[in-house]
Amino acid sequence: MGTTLAEKVWESHVVRRAEGEPDLLYIDLHLVHEVTSPQAFDGLRLAGRPVRRPDLTIATEDHNVPTTGLGQPIADPVSRTQVETLRRNCEEFGVRLHPMGDASQGIVHVIGPQLGLTQPGMTVVCGDSHTSTHGAFGALAFGIGTSEVEHVLATQTLPLKPFKTMAITVKGQLAPGVTAKDIILAVIAKIGTGGGQGHVLEYRGEAIRALSMEGRMTICNMSIEAGARAGMIAPDETTFAYLKGRPHAPQGADWDAAVENWKSLVTDEDAVFDREVVIDASELSPFVTWGTNPGQGLPLSANVPDPKDFENEQDRVAAERALEYMGLTAGTPLRDIRVDTVFLGSCTNGRIEDLRAAADVLKGRRVADSVRMLVVPGSVQVRLQAEAEGLNEVFTAAGAEWRGAGCSMCLAMNPDKLAPGERSASTSNRNFEGRQGAGGRTHLVSPQVAAATAVTGHLAAPTDLAGEPALVNA
Amino acid sequence: MRAFTTHTGTAVPLRRSNVDTDQIIPAVYLKRVTRTGFEDALFAAWRQDPGFVLNQPERAGATILVAGPDFGTGSSREHAVWALNDYGFRVVISSRFADIFRGNSLKAGLLTAQVDQDVVERLWEIVEADPATPVTVDLVERTVSAGDLVAPFDVDDYGRWRLLEGLDDIDLTLRQADAIDSFESTRPSWKPRTLPVLS
Numbered sequence: 001m002g003t004t005l006a007e008k009v010w011e012s013h014v015v016r017r018a019e020g021e022p023d024l025l026y027i028d029l030h031l032v033h034e035v036t037s038p039q040a041f042d043g044l045r046l047a048g049r050p051v052r053r054p055d056l057t058i059a060t061e062d063h064n065v066p067t068t069g070l071g072q073p074i075a076d077p078v079s080r081t082q083v084e085t086l087r088r089n090c091e092e093f094g095v096r097l098h099p100m101g102d103a104s105q106g107i108v109h110v111i112g113p114q115l116g117l118t119q120p121g122m123t124v125v126c127g128d129s130h131t132s133t134h135g136a137f138g139a140l141a142f143g144i145g146t147s148e149v150e151h152v153l154a155t156q157t158l159p160l161k162p163f164k165t166m167a168i169t170v171k172g173q174l175a176p177g178v179t180a181k182d183i184i185l186a187v188i189a190k191i192g193t194g195g196g197q198g199h200v201l202e203y204r205g206e207a208i209r210a211l212s213m214e215g216r217m218t219i220c221n222m223s224i225e226a227g228a229r230a231g232m233i234a235p236d237e238t239t240f241a242y243l244k245g246r247p248h249a250p251q252g253a254d255w256d257a258a259v260e261n262w263k264s265l266v267t268d269e270d271a272v273f274d275r276e277v278v279i280d281a282s283e284l285s286p287f288v289t290w291g292t293n294p295g296q297g298l299p300l301s302a303n304v305p306d307p308k309d310f311e312n313e314q315d316r317v318a319a320e321r322a323l324e325y326m327g328l329t330a331g332t333p334l335r336d337i338r339v340d341t342v343f344l345g346s347c348t349n350g351r352i353e354d355l356r357a358a359a360d361v362l363k364g365r366r367v368a369d370s371v372r373m374l375v376v377p378g379s380v381q382v383r384l385q386a387e388a389e390g391l392n393e394v395f396t397a398a399g400a401e402w403r404g405a406g407c408s409m410c411l412a413m414n415p416d417k418l419a420p421g422e423r424s425a426s427t428s429n430r431n432f433e434g435r436q437g438a439g440g441r442t443h444l445v446s447p448q449v450a451a452a453t454a455v456t457g458h459l460a461a462p463t464d465l466a467g468e469p470a471l472v473n474a
Numbered sequence: 475m476r477a478f479t480t481h482t483g484t485a486v487p488l489r490r491s492n493v494d495t496d497q498i499i500p501a502v503y504l505k506r507v508t509r510t511g512f513e514d515a516l517f518a519a520w521r522q523d524p525g526f527v528l529n530q531p532e533r534a535g536a537t538i539l540v541a542g543p544d545f546g547t548g549s550s551r552e553h554a555v556w557a558l559n560d561y562g563f564r565v566v567i568s569s570r571f572a573d574i575f576r577g578n579s580l581k582a583g584l585l586t587a588q589v590d591q592d593v594v595e596r597l598w599e600i601v602e603a604d605p606a607t608p609v610t611v612d613l614v615e616r617t618v619s620a621g622d623l624v625a626p627f628d629v630d631d632y633g634r635w636r637l638l639e640g641l642d643d644i645d646l647t648l649r650q651a652d653a654i655d656s657f658e659s660t661r662p663s664w665k666p667r668t669l670p671v672l673s
């Protein structure tokens with residue numbers, strides 16, 4: 001019997017296998033940021049242990065960094081301490097760091113691919129659940145906790161029990177204006193926030209093959225929102241073309257050797273997945289969330305659901321609470337929901353294509369007076385690229401705020417926050433209670449929907465705008 | 475890591491599903507660089523509501539949390555486990571845990587006991603009827619008991635062994651240093667490095 005992509009990558013990283021014990025897996029790349037690492041470095045210091053492979057480790061500052069007043073010290077003393085702690089730790093342990101102000105600084109899951117460090121067939125970990133993003137390259141990439149961060153720093157390995165595998169086949173083609181974000185929101189609504197538990201999801205099918213690397217990253221990014229350990233997409237010519245020439249991509253003869261190896265990273269025809277889910281891309285339309293977990297989503301054309309219509313008791317209770325927290329009434333058309341803030345950014349949708357897609361919608365239009373729109377590029381490089389293309393001017397001319405790179409309002413650890421009761425349309429990945437600020441209410445959307453919402457002041461798709469622009473798939 | 479064999483204490487019924495780690499500990503508390511002192515952060519937003527179950531006087535001193543399905547979803551923050559530990563919890567019982575949360579708990583000596591949802595419902599009834607009911611979680615026998623209820627719970631063998639022994643994962647792995655060395659010697663040379671390596 002053949003093996004799946006996930007199993008192939010797993011098998012090629014087993015350092016040690018023993019009966020009754022987890023496999024010891026080698027880690028090719030360890031990404032580090034300021035929030036989940038201080039206690040891990042402390043642990044090393046206490047035990048007198050070095051970082052085993054600083055050359056397979058890289059750090060950046062992202063979660064706490066302000067996105068205005070760049071170049072100033074961080075005003076919040078607690079955030080500043082955390083960032084300074086990372087700097088000290090990286091220096092002491094010899095780990096390369098991209099600090100604020102560095103040309104390669106940015107959200108950890110944006111800079112790995114951008115630098116060409118994320119490559120097919122690798123194992124990638126980070127003390128951050130959205131490490132699943134890197135699976136878009138055919139890497140086995142997953143989030144870990146701080147104790148595991150310490151474990152990887154000390155040993156470059158992790159003891160792990162094998163994951164189960166799930167195929168998510170997205171067949172057919174997306175309609176114009178429907179994006180990778182809509183696919184993944186629909187997948188999570190279908191399988192539920194616990195549906196992927198214990199599994200690695202492999203996304204396949206025509207609609208996935210047609211996506212750019214950026215769209216693939218958006219999909220893999222949110223695998224964790226379906227409870228999965230990781231998401232993966234088999235590498236292909238799109239992947240190789242994206243990697244070629246990046247700073248850390250192999251060169252010359254090494255490139256040829258690497259590509260030959262990468263081409264073998266596909267699920268065998270006769271491989272069996274533990275579970276299979278099929279979705280028809282042609283039936284998808286722009287998707288938004290109405291509740292307080294990412295599985296509580298519906299097409300934009302739907303109405304706020306009535307909790308009474310949920311068959312399962314837990315789902316009904318959860319929906320009741322969600323509507324109460326979100327301040328929504330069952331039966332309201334989703335399009336009638338007015339928002340105060342639009343956030344375009346995060347490791348889900350803060351890359352250059354996302355900014356281009358939103359700028360296409362905003363060009364020649366104005367953000368509604370009642371709306372504040374923040375545009376936060378995922379990395380310094382994305383920001384510079386956008387500025388080179390003049391996208392920043394489109395945003396500012398429309399009345400949006402053009403910011404520096406970081407996680408920003410995705411989790412509100414820096415000053416970018418929702419006030420209690422404020423409502424946002426956000427291109428990030430989590431609509432949990434208080435995620436974007438205590439009492440804040442979040443609707444997850446694609447960059448295109450975010451931009452159209454900013455213009456109209458209520459949840460909307462580009463097709464709702466007068467003199468609608470040419471639609472592009474992203 | 476402290477060892478865990480069996481534990482008896484009172485329990486808190488948390489009648490919610492999808493308790494994500496942003497609820498267990500909101501992001502503002504993640505700025506600390508220490509590993510302890512997170513007790514004030516546990517369920518910080520919900521605790522502002524005087525009616526929240528943790529604020530009920532009869533729940534003071536409870537050490538076992540009984541929650542709805544999909545507990546610990548979302549962010550990988552191990553701070554969620556530290557906050558539960560610091561508050562005094564030794565065990566969380568649920569019918570389904572998020573994977574990363576479960577892994578983190580194991581590293582920090584917090585037992586996550588996975589039971590069927592009807593066991594969760596019965597536990598809720600029992601400890602709501604009498605908050606003083608002692609609940610016993612026995613890792614040796616893999617059972618949870620309260621009143622006349624005795625039910626098995628799920629925990630993987632290796633994790634159970636490590637908890638029972640209180641073993642440090644890193645020490646265990648470092649015993650395999652030879653295997654790691656030999657694996658490294660076979661890695662393809664084109665795999666990326668973050669630093670120039672002098673050799």
Ligand code: SF4
Nearest residue numbers: 130346347407410411
């Ligand atoms: S952008 Fe949001 S989800 Fe992504 S790493 Fe930052 S905080 Fe986490």
